[in-house]
Amino acid sequence: MRHNLIDPYSPEGGYYECRSCAHREASDERVTACPECGSDVRNLAVPRE
Ligand SMILES: [Zn+2]
Numbered sequence: 366m367r368h369n370l371i372d373p374y375s376p377e378g379g380y381y382e383c384r385s386c387a388h389r390e391a392s393d394e395r396v397t398a399c400p401e402c403g404s405d406v407r408n409l410a411v412p413r414e
Contacts, residue, residue: 381406 381396382389385404390396399406 380409382409 379393379396380389380391383399383402383404383406386399386402388399388401389409390400390406396406396408398404
C-alpha cells in the first residue's frame, strides 16, 4: 500500500495556498508566486519549534 498522499502538516516540503484564487501547490522548493494567477502565496506548513 502506497502512502503517497500530501500531508499539509508534514514538516517536509512546502504546502502553499494562493491568497487570491486559493489554488494550492505542494512543492519541495520555495514557492513565491501562484502558478495559476501569479499572486502571492502563503505557506501552510509553518515550521514549529
Ligand atoms: Zn492564484
